[in-house]
Amino acid sequence: MAAVLSSPTETTSRTISEAASATGLTPDTLRYYERAGLLLRPVDRAASSHRRYDDGDLRWITLLTKLRRTGMPIRQIKRYAQLVRAGAGTEADRLALLQEHRAAVLRQLEEVQENLAAIDHKISVYRDCVLEDQPVPEAGAA
Amino acid sequence: MAAVLSSPTETTSRTISEAASATGLTPDTLRYYERAGLLLRPVDRAASSHRRYDDGDLRWITLLTKLRRTGMPIRQIKRYAQLVRAGAGTEADRLALLQEHRAAVLRQLEEVQENLAAIDHKISVYRDCVLEDQPVPEAGAA
C-alpha cells in the first residue's frame, strides 16, 4: 500500500505524535499499548531513541483501535497479537477469537437496543407531558 | 399502583437480596446505588435496620439499570434522580437529559457498527484462508 516510487530511500515513518494524530490516539496511549504488548513488535527507533512508526505499524494500530472501540479488552487484544506474532498456523485460533468477539458485540448491541427501547418509551411519555405543560402522570416511578 | 386488595395490611416489600435478584443486581450494588444518591429516597427500613424494597423502588431501580446498561454514567443518573426528586416543573430538564442520552447511545451504536464492519471483513479474510488451509495473505498487518 502507498508504496512511494518517487523517493526510494525514504521509507514511510512518523514520529509518535504524528502516529498519534493519524490514529486518533495520544502518544501516551501509543506507548502504553506498546508496553502492554499489543503491538506485533517493538516500534523502530531513530537515532537510538525516538520511535518511528511505519505503515505496517499504523495499519496494525488502526485495527487495534477498531477492536478497542467495539469493546474488546486489552487482555484479549494482547492474545490476538500473540497469535499473529506466532505466525502461520494460528489462523484458525485468530478466526475463532474474532468470531467470539463479534458474537459478544452483537449480543451487546442487542442488549443496548432493548434497553434503549424502554428509554424511548419514557421519552415519549415526557414529551407528551411537556408538550401539554402537564406534570408527568407518574405513580411512584419516573 | 398494584394496590393489593386481597391482603390490605401487607404492603409489597422485599429484602435486599430479593430486590437484588429481582433486578439482576447484587445487594452490594443496591447499597452502593443508594449511597451514591441514585435512588429517589432512602429505602424504607424494617425493625430499625434491614432495608425493605417496595414496588416503586423496584420500578425505579429497573429504570436505573436500563440507563446503566445503555452506558449512562452514575453521575448523570444521579442528576436525573435529583430532577425527579425535585418534582413537578423539572419535566423539560428530564426530557432533555434523556434525549441527550439517547443521542449519545445512537452515536455509540453507530460507531460500534462501523468498527464491527471492518472486523467482519477481517473475519471473512480469515475464514477464506482457513477454509483453504492457506496462510493469511497479509502484507504487514494481520
Next chain:
DNA sequence: CCTTGACCTGGAGCGCGCTCCAGCTTCTAC
C-alpha cells in the same frame, strides 16, 4: 552555541463502577 520543544523511561495517580471486608446486629429455623 543556546534555547525550545518533542521525546524518552519508569512509575505513580486517577476516574469509574463496583466488590469485598471486618466487626457487629438481627432474623429464622430448629
Next chain:
DNA sequence: GTAGAAGCTGGAGCGCGCTCCAGGTCAAGG
C-alpha cells in the same frame, strides 16, 4: 435458646484503561 444465615455500616481494595509526572536526552532553528 441457639446456630447459622442474612443484613448492617464505614471504609478499603480492585480491575480497567488510560493519563500524568519527574527527571533526563535529543534535535532543529536562530
